[in-house]
Amino acid sequence: MALVVQKYGGSSLESADRIKRVAERIVETRKAGNDVVVVCSAMGDTTDELLDLAKQVNPAPPERELDMLLTAGERISNALVAMAIESLGAEARSFSGSQAGVITTSAHQNARIIDVTPGRVQEALEEGQVVLVAGFQGVAQDTKDITTLGRGGSDTTAVAVAAAMNADVCEIYTDVDGIYTADPRIVPNAKHLEHITYEEMLEMAATGAKVLHLRAVEYARRYGVPLHVRSSYSPKPGTTVSGSVEDLSVEQAMITGVSHDRSEAKVTVRGVPDNPGVAGRIFRVVADAEIDIDMVLQNVSSTDSGLTDITFTVARSNGAVAVAELEKIQEEVGFYKVVYDDEVGKVSLVGAGMRSHPGVTATFCEALSNAGVNIDIINTSEIRISVLIQDTQLDDAVRALHDAFELGGDEEAVVYAGSGR
């Protein structure tokens, strides 16, 4: 008898009918002889509707109360799935994050899981129940207040519960049947991947593949929880995520795929005095506004002026704040101006194979050059190459790289849709 943790996203639960379909799959898994723990996101648009209400009563809602409010969403979906399971003749019991022992930091809206003490979950499983755990939420260790985990929270809950209970697998159900070598909406012959290592999945997720959330994959990797990303609407196997690139033989190490990201913007600070400490001052201002910087380019001073340009990328949603914060120190630092450009896109190639194949970077740049794509910033890790380009050329770049590394399959892929939190 295996212990299976299943996580269902919001779009898989957006109506009573979809909830019933999810319940059927859960009961099937239970009847096949498995212990089943289910983690649910909030139904469809519930979270957005609640956020909208919050903004109506307070344009800057306090985060503690926002957490109290939003956790109602998972409580609802969770209880409804439990009811649907019982209507199919199986027994089910739902628990809030707090009841399931999901202990977190007290950072409201973005708490981190400290520990999972699933005593009540274990007990209910032993009584033959299907157990439902509300995703995305926990209880703060110190204040005992209700917290939420931020983006990808329900995936993280599922992985953390799977880790704490030593589950055999953590299945993440979503709108697509797994990870592809590229977004099939851009590359029609993108190939379905049966398996991928944690590191490759992390690089894919960090560079735009939206199927799995970065934090959940990091958690799975740290605790060695095998993931299985699959479709809520199809019985086909999806993509398993496990193992390390370190353990791959040279033959096994391949190019995994091409990911892309349209969510970044480029900020250029022009005419920066090329003195020690100035770049640090600029990045500190951005960091103090709690804005993550992704790619960075510092040009060598091209003249005798002693001035240089510093270019970096941030999430578009943070662009305006980043510019405003920088302009506050313009006089103090003495640079010319800040230039903002959100007509950029990032394309990345990911794969353990590039560790053993030195020609990858050359092929990568040739492929883009042949497609007439100009590279703005380049950034690499041991198993990834990312470049910032014009956003209008992004689709062409994805197709050119996918072709150049011969990643295509024989069949047309199912087309992507969004994925729940």
Next chain:
Amino acid sequence: MALVVQKYGGSSLESADRIKRVAERIVETRKAGNDVVVVCSAMGDTTDELLDLAKQVNPAPPERELDMLLTAGERISNALVAMAIESLGAEARSFSGSQAGVITTSAHQNARIIDVTPGRVQEALEEGQVVLVAGFQGVAQDTKDITTLGRGGSDTTAVAVAAAMNADVCEIYTDVDGIYTADPRIVPNAKHLEHITYEEMLEMAATGAKVLHLRAVEYARRYGVPLHVRSSYSPKPGTTVSGSVEDLSVEQAMITGVSHDRSEAKVTVRGVPDNPGVAGRIFRVVADAEIDIDMVLQNVSSTDSGLTDITFTVARSNGAVAVAELEKIQEEVGFYKVVYDDEVGKVSLVGAGMRSHPGVTATFCEALSNAGVNIDIINTSEIRISVLIQDTQLDDAVRALHDAFELGGDEEAVVYAGSGR
């Protein structure tokens, strides 16, 4: 500095605008120098919408999960009111029933409060916070599962919290500005009551006055919590509920008012053998179906047949089940048939004054007789007379009694609307 507990019903919280108005009143009370604990019902139709979803996934939803589901409603309204309070510059903190220490029995959907241990509420008050406690919900002492309190649950929560914290007053905010001598929709000159005793309020609530729930009044009486029923939309004082009829002088003891109820149905079992134990058998069958019986009439056997009729009233919503259960024992008991009639209404006169004025029953019957109203069943307590009549005559009966006991005032009353749970 006083400690004020305020309870707001669902219709006072049905939109963002109403929530903001409620928040203003709360902040006013706080700024006047009071400690304030607020208990909120779910917003407007939330409970009905959640119930509807539940029925869609399971026509007979398990009660434990139903409680988990429905408590999301108060969690939402509670957090929103806290946000609205903070937007007015006061500090607020919301707690679930469980966090506020509302300990109950484990009877899902109809739990009773065993104890309130408001440690966290007290602490937050001491820090100067307005404290919000989710109404209608608690946590079961034995199973630690989430429970709901059934009808009038939020009123009961407010009273129980007020009792546990020794509050100076428990204000129940609703659509009307208090208790009237009759429903102003039927009797335009119905008079507003400034004060009423617990016993009178209990009799009024039990016989159809919907402003306060019976259980909450019982709880308030047991713990001596002064209630103040007032309108969410007006600053006018409402009706205070306190004290016992025992403490009233003869001069103070008056006729309180006329209440009415259209929610009952009459069940008559015809041709019942007039043997010992038979009536008991009939009432036992109804009780075993968890149906409450209100009024009862057993006719004396009118012939030598040894047969009699037994008539009683139940809630209309239970009528079909009551009849079905009785028909199951028809053969065994040997009665003729069961007759069901839901075209009945109940009118009641309530008042401590009738203890010292023996002519009340006579005046009561004369007034109805003069209005051409026929009495079907009569039922009395020390401070109440109730009669079952034709439902088409109910309004006439209310007006006739209100006139006969000279209960009218000089002004027209504000018209009633529904009240929250």
